[in-house]
Amino acid sequence: MNPVHITKITKELNLQQNQVSTTASLLAEGSTVPFIARYRKEATGALDEVEIAAIRDRLQQLQQLDERKLAVLESIEKQGKLTDELKEKINAVETMAVLEDLYLPYKPKRRTRATMAREKGLEPLAQLIFEQKPCVDPKVEAAKFINEELKVVSIDEALAGARDIIAEWINEDAKARAAIRQLYLEKGLFDSKVIKGKEQEGIKFKDYYDWQESVKAAPSHRVLAMRRGENEGFLMLRIVVPEQDALVILKEMFVKAPNPCASQVEMSLEDSFKRLLSLSMETEVRLLTKQEADEEAIKVFAENLRQLLMAAPLGQKSVLAIDPGFRTGCKVVCLDAQGKLLQNTAIYISQSDEQKEQAVKTVKDLCKLYKIECIAIGNGTGGRETESFVRSVVKGDPSLNSNIQVILVNESGASIYSASDVAREEFADFDVTVRGSVSIGRRLQDPLAELVKIDPKSIGVGQYQHDVDQPKLKKSLDDVVISCVNQVGVEVNSASKQLLMYVSGLGPALAAALVEYRNAHGVFDSREALKKVPKLGAKAFEQAAGFLRIRSAKNPLDASGVHPESYGVVETMARDLGVAVPDLIKDEALHQKIDLRKYVTAAVGMPTLIDIKNELAKPGRDPRAKFESVQFKEGVEKMEDLLPGMELNGVVTNITNFGAFVDVGVHQDGLVHISAMSDTYIKNPADFLKVGQKVKVWVIEIDLARKRVSLTMLKHAISEAKSKNEIKSKNLMSKTVSSVRPAQQPQTPPRKELYRW
Secondary structure, X not given: OXXXXXXXXXXXXXXXXXXXXXXXXXXXXXXXXXXXXXXXXXXXXXXXXXXXXXXXXXXXXXXXXXXXXXXXXXXXXXXXXXXXXXXXXXXXXXXXXXXXXXXXXXXXXXXXXXXXXXXXXXXXXXXXXXXXXXXXXHHHHHHOOXXXXXXXXXXXXXXXXXXXXXXXXXXXXXXXXXXXXXXXXXXXXXXXXXXXXXXXXXXXXXXXXXXXXXOOOOOHHHHHHHHHHHHOOXXXXXXXXXXXXXXHHHHXXXXXXXXXHHHHHHHHHHHHHHHHHHHHHHXXXXXXXXXHHHHHHHHHHHHHHHHHHOOOOOXXXXXXXXXXXXXXXXXXXXXXXXXXXXXXXXXXXXXXXXXXXXXXXXXXXXXXXXXXXXXXXXXXXXXXXXXXXXXXXXXXXXXXXOOOEEEEEXXXXXXXXXXXXXXXXXXXXXXXXXHXXXXXXXXXXXXXXXXXXXXXXXXXXXXXOOOOXXXXXXHHHHHHHHHHHHHHOEEOOOOOHHHHOOOOOOHHHXXXXXXXXXXXXXXXXXXXXXHHOOOOOHHHHHHHHHHEEOOOOOOHHHXXXXXXXXXXXHHHHHHHOOOOHHHHHHOHHHHHHOOXXXXXXXXXXXXXXXXXXXXXXXXXXXXXXXXXXOOOOOOOOOHHHOOOOOEEEEEEXXXXXXXXXXXXXXOOXXXXXXXXXXXXXXXXXXXXXXXXXXXXXXXXXXEOOOOEEEEEOOHHHHHOOOOOOOOOHXXXXXXXXXXXXXHHHHHOOOHHHOOOX
């Protein structure tokens, strides 16, 4: 553990040094982020998961920088060019960009114009010119380097070669690169143009056919959109700066005084910028802006995923799940309250009247036979039609449970799951359609337990998730899944291997070993019994035990979030009150009598004791919200059914920096732009809306050709229009912008791009 790193991170994150050093030590010992945040609050000063993860990630970055420094020093030393001054500079570097600037002159490179000039013996001439002594005539000096054997046949050729060497020196100068880099970051512009002949084919990128935007101000979603258009061959994207500004910077750095040599240097620096520096800096800034856009997009995706995973579960209820289909029929499955597959069949609701009647009978019979409490329907193609059919079957039939809910379920990723190794392992004897229906039903019962089986990128809550840095995306999303799983807790006797692998301290191998042991020996009757699982050692038990629940255990603490290491504290509390632990848990009045100060020790502090008391009040409490369903507008099942001004119920499916996408039941999510969410200033849509939230929206505009629906949450923007069915989008957009308070205006994009996606 490098003390310099600890001090640096302490300052960067504005934390106490002992918080950072203790957290670093715990991480080095193999403790996980959820474990440290939940069970080591005294040690870290109650740092949360975000702060602990930030320390972990920064430690890794600094370690990578240290490793790169060693590699650079070794490379330069092998060349015999490592001086004490250079070594000191390299060791003092704080960013990878500056390190690479220092290394550039010594970096093995391909054959360049400067290399060829050196081979012709022109470096002394370049050095002489670069010194810019007033008494030196560059042409007179160049004449001395004419050498037919080395193919330097004229003064002009000698000077050109010398200028090539000087241009490379300028390009490799660390201060020059830093200054031009800053120019690109401050004054750089994204310049996007359509590739000739691709106008129709690339219509989805029409907004960027002739587009310029500041590098400094461009939001992540537009950076990624332009890059995608470029990668798909529809856009030509450049980052440009005012050339004259760049040349002024370089002249101030390298031109000493007006004289013949200085003129040669000016020619060199112009060539250096146009041929070397501009291309190098454009590449570097493209990479930097991509990294920043990736980070922002990953942040948005991670937050959306967290909200989706933490969505309210229906709970342990028997479910009939339907994967809609017209030609091939709707695949129907029945699941018990624990998600076990009981029955599967197919119904046809859009074929003959005879088949439709049979479908009605099948649904009714299955509902009665398996005492169905809820019907889950995938929201893909045919979802709304299937929903209408099922509601007509259930509605008003006295022989059925009158409380049966019919709920549309977001089926994003269900097809990915159904064809996965996980699904084949779970349902080897069933085809993909059955597996998909099971996934739809289970994700209604418990979204977290089912969605962990699917690659998060396939769930559909991301922003350009396939364009961002994939290792970073995976790491961030894994962190979110781990955080959510451990926050909720896992019932060890029913959890799948895929769910258990995200529990703190387990991972894929131990999760598989645990399930294998459970299958061979039966359910675990206590947390202590977990120690019998092969390879689940003391460290893994310490990390995992508090997050694993055993509802049927004799000791009620085994079903709670109280860690086994603290059971003795609870037993002492119960003993002091003259009751048994189960009685202490059940009696809320007894909780109020506990004086936590009595139980503070060197090992157990007040934060842990407060957590214990909270757990006693609601042992193993699920932190997720209560389940609520949304009912879409009847008769509105496809985009063609929408009308401007129409009021609709919707559910938020995805949140971006520029707005939120809302499912209104027409198989195409509509966009509520950030400026159409509220009359008050909104900096970040995620602060105002959450994935899965029910909302009321009004239709602004329908673009069937581009499959886009624009929505607003501002009712007055609709009611102020001349006619509900004759709203002109540009008028409404003008009203939407003008209705926002002045404080909002600087954050609102220009009107022409209000709905730029």
